[in-house]
Amino acid sequence: MNLSQLSPAELAEGLRGPGINLCTGPFTTRIRSPIEYVAEGMALLYGNNRIAGPEEFVDFHVAIEAPGGIRRWWRRQALFTLDGTTPFAPLPYDEALPLLEWGLNRAVTSHAHTYLVLHAGVIERDGWVALLPGRPGAGKSTLCAYLMFNGWRLLSDELALVSLEDGLVTPLARPVSMKNQSIEVIRERVPEAQISRVSGNTVKGAVALLKVEAGSVARVAEQARPAWVIFPRFQPAAEAELAPRSKAQALLELGNNAFNYSVHGLRGFRCLADLVERCGCYDFTYSELEEAREIFARLAPPEAS
Amino acid sequence: MAELWKSVDPSKLEWRVWSDEHVVYDDGSGDTHLLDDEAAGVLRRLCQGPASADQLVAELAQELEIEPNQVLESHVEAILKKFRQLALIEPEAS
Numbered sequence: 001m002n003l004s005q006l007s008p009a010e011l012a013e014g015l016r017g018p019g020i021n022l023c024t025g026p027f028t029t030r031i032r033s034p035i036e037y038v039a040e041g042m043a044l045l046y047g048n049n050r051i052a053g054p055e056e057f058v059d060f061h062v063a064i065e066a067p068g069g070i071r072r073w074w075r076r077q078a079l080f081t082l083d084g085t086t087p088f089a090p091l092p093y094d095e096a097l098p099l100l101e102w103g104l105n106r107a108v109t110s111h112a113h114t115y116l117v118l119h120a121g122v123i124e125r126d127g128w129v130a131l132l133p134g135r136p137g138a139g140k141s142t143l144c145a146y147l148m149f150n151g152w153r154l155l156s157d158e159l160a161l162v163s164l165e166d167g168l169v170t171p172l173a174r175p176v177s178m179k180n181q182s183i184e185v186i187r188e189r190v191p192e193a194q195i196s197r198v199s200g201n202t203v204k205g206a207v208a209l210l211k212v213e214a215g216s217v218a219r220v221a222e223q224a225r226p227a228w229v230i231f232p233r234f235q236p237a238a239e240a241e242l243a244p245r246s247k248a249q250a251l252l253e254l255g256n257n258a259f260n261y262s263v264h265g266l267r268g269f270r271c272l273a274d275l276v277e278r279c280g281c282y283d284f285t286y287s288e289l290e291e292a293r294e295i296f297a298r299l300a301p302p303e304a305s
Numbered sequence: 306m307a308e309l310w311k312s313v314d315p316s317k318l319e320w321r322v323w324s325d326e327h328v329v330y331d332d333g334s335g336d337t338h339l340l341d342d343e344a345a346g347v348l349r350r351l352c353q354g355p356a357s358a359d360q361l362v363a364e365l366a367q368e369l370e371i372e373p374n375q376v377l378e379s380h381v382e383a384i385l386k387k388f389r390q391l392a393l394i395e396p397e398a399s
Contacts, residue, residue, distance in 0.1 A: 248326035248339050255337050262335050266319060269330040273321045
């Protein structure tokens, strides 16, 4: 069953009690939280996601709860736990939803070593994937969000799960984390976008989460092959430009952007080297999303280029 | 006697080449390096056997069809220094 089939009361009760087994891509996470804001957010963002039964295998056990002590009553906070550990300091209560997303990212990047995990947005069209690696602020989430509503399937705005066996990318299809001005930019340009309430003062600035469009969630089991590695860079007032980048430099930059490159050693190197070998590698500078859409629409898959 | 240099275990080095850019992964250290043509040439030469800086300069000059000169010597010295820092080469035990 999907999460949207639970009533708000059932969802809240599940989260307060034994937990809800949320399926996101190849992972199942048991989430517990007594915080209403988390239940509201999950109802908005994860309605199309499958809920696994209580007997099914769970990869991660997470919770978002209020820590004990005086903070329970005064300037309430939210604490994330992952399999009994607390990887982050508690954050203000109204950041509980972004904290859940950051925590789910942490679960994947610290445990999912069956993949080479790159810090990259991932979108797909006609069976071909564009990887958008980039540091925070490069504009990859905004680009992913806009293109998701303009002909591309979203696999992830943040984490590329690359198979070490065959180089295919496995989708996660989790909410897009939007920051600061990009929240309003997407609201204006995509009126149908479903966006969570804004957590205004996080370490990353204002943060809101965008629900993944239904088609991308429905196809979450479909892997796809990378065809392009595109390093985006948002630059105010810049004319959109797609410029070739050398494969050697792309490889090194991808290695720097990988969470577990060193874990995989030679296999990780071969995986990245094969990936850039097969892909067109580019730097992409942009300021206007519509220009970006046009340029991305003209990308030719490897066979035709 | 001039110091001889050798590469780390060549079987631990995995190479990929795209036009004039060479990427070498050192499975001993887990480091990945981007090298230009000349640096890659020096490292590949040292993978075949030990050589001194003078030998490398002479061989490089022959390959480039020029006389050995100060600029080439400085260049080879700089490459060897960098390789030592990156632990890609080590002195040949005498």
